[in-house]
Amino acid sequence: MPRKVDHDQRRRHIVESLLRITGAQGLEAVSLREVAHEAGVSMGAVQHYFATKDEMLLYALQHWLSLSxxxxxxxxxxxxxxxxxxxxxxxxxxxxxxxxxxxxxxxxxxxxxxxxxxxxxxxxxxxxxxxxxxxxxxxxxxxxxxxxxxxxxxxxxxxxxxxxxxxxxxxxxxxxxxxxxxxxxxxxxxxxxxxxxxxxx
The missing domain is CATH 1.10.357.10 (Tetracycline Repressor, domain 2)
Structure with a gap:
C-alpha cells in the first residue's frame, strides 16, 4: 500500500531549508535550485509545492513567524x-x-x-x-x-x-x-x- 504523503510536512521541510540558507547567506542566495539542494529534493518537487519564488518566500516567512x-x-x-x-x-x-x-x-x-x-x-x-x-x-x-x-x-x-x-x-x-x-x-x-x-x- 503506497505511503500517504504529508504535504504540509513537505512544504515545511522545503521552507525550513530556505530559512537555513537565508540565515547563513541572506535571501540573495535563495533560488529554487539551492533550496532543492538544501532540502534534498528535486527542483520539480519544490515547484510542485510552490509555483513561484514569491509564494515560497511568503510561506517561509509565515512559517518562521509561527515557529516560535x-x-x-x-x-x-x-x-x-x-x-x-x-x-x-x-x-x-x-x-x-x-x-x-x-x-x-x-x-x-x-x-x-x-x-x-x-x-x-x-x-x-x-x-x-x-x-x-x-x-x-x-x-x-x-x-x-x-x-x-x-x-x-x-x-x-x-x-x-x-x-x-x-x-x-x-x-x-x-x-x-x-x-x-x-x-x-x-x-x-x-x-x-x-x-x-x-x-x-
Missing amino acids: VHDRFAGRVRDRLAGAPAGEPAAMLRAIAAEYLPHDAAGRADALVAVAFLSRAAVAPALAAALAPAFAGFVRTLGTVFESAGPAIDAPAEAQRLAALLDGLRLPVLAGALSHRDALAVVDRHLAQLTTATAHA
Missing part, C-alpha cells in the same frame, strides 16, 4: 534575566535589547532572516502584510514593560522609539560595523537618559 521565533526569543530573554530583580523594567528592557541585537550564532541567524525579509518586504506587499503584526507585537511587548515603570512614562511613544532604535542598531551589528557591546551601550545611554528625564518630570 518569538518563543525562542522570550526564552533567551528569561535566561538573561535569571538572577535579576523580579519585575525591574530597566533590567527587562536591557535584556530584550541584548537579545534583539545579534551576539551569537542563533541570534545572528534569526536577525539575518528578519533583516532579509524586512528588506524584501519594502517591495513585496504580501511580505509587508505578514511582517506588520509581528512588529506591532514587539512594540506592544516593549509598551507593556514601559507601562510597568509608572505613569510618568509615555509607554506607547517610548516603545515605538526603542523599537526604532533597536532596528537601527541591528543592521550595523549584523554587518560587523558595530559591536554588540557598543550597540548595547547606546541602548544603555538611551534608557539612562529616559530614567533621568522622568525623574525630573
Whole structure:
C-alpha cells in the first residue's frame, strides 16, 4: 500500500531549508535550485509545492513567524534575566535589547532572516502584510514593560522609539560595523537618559 504523503510536512521541510540558507547567506542566495539542494529534493518537487519564488518566500516567512521565533526569543530573554530583580523594567528592557541585537550564532541567524525579509518586504506587499503584526507585537511587548515603570512614562511613544532604535542598531551589528557591546551601550545611554528625564518630570 503506497505511503500517504504529508504535504504540509513537505512544504515545511522545503521552507525550513530556505530559512537555513537565508540565515547563513541572506535571501540573495535563495533560488529554487539551492533550496532543492538544501532540502534534498528535486527542483520539480519544490515547484510542485510552490509555483513561484514569491509564494515560497511568503510561506517561509509565515512559517518562521509561527515557529516560535518569538518563543525562542522570550526564552533567551528569561535566561538573561535569571538572577535579576523580579519585575525591574530597566533590567527587562536591557535584556530584550541584548537579545534583539545579534551576539551569537542563533541570534545572528534569526536577525539575518528578519533583516532579509524586512528588506524584501519594502517591495513585496504580501511580505509587508505578514511582517506588520509581528512588529506591532514587539512594540506592544516593549509598551507593556514601559507601562510597568509608572505613569510618568509615555509607554506607547517610548516603545515605538526603542523599537526604532533597536532596528537601527541591528543592521550595523549584523554587518560587523558595530559591536554588540557598543550597540548595547547606546541602548544603555538611551534608557539612562529616559530614567533621568522622568525623574525630573
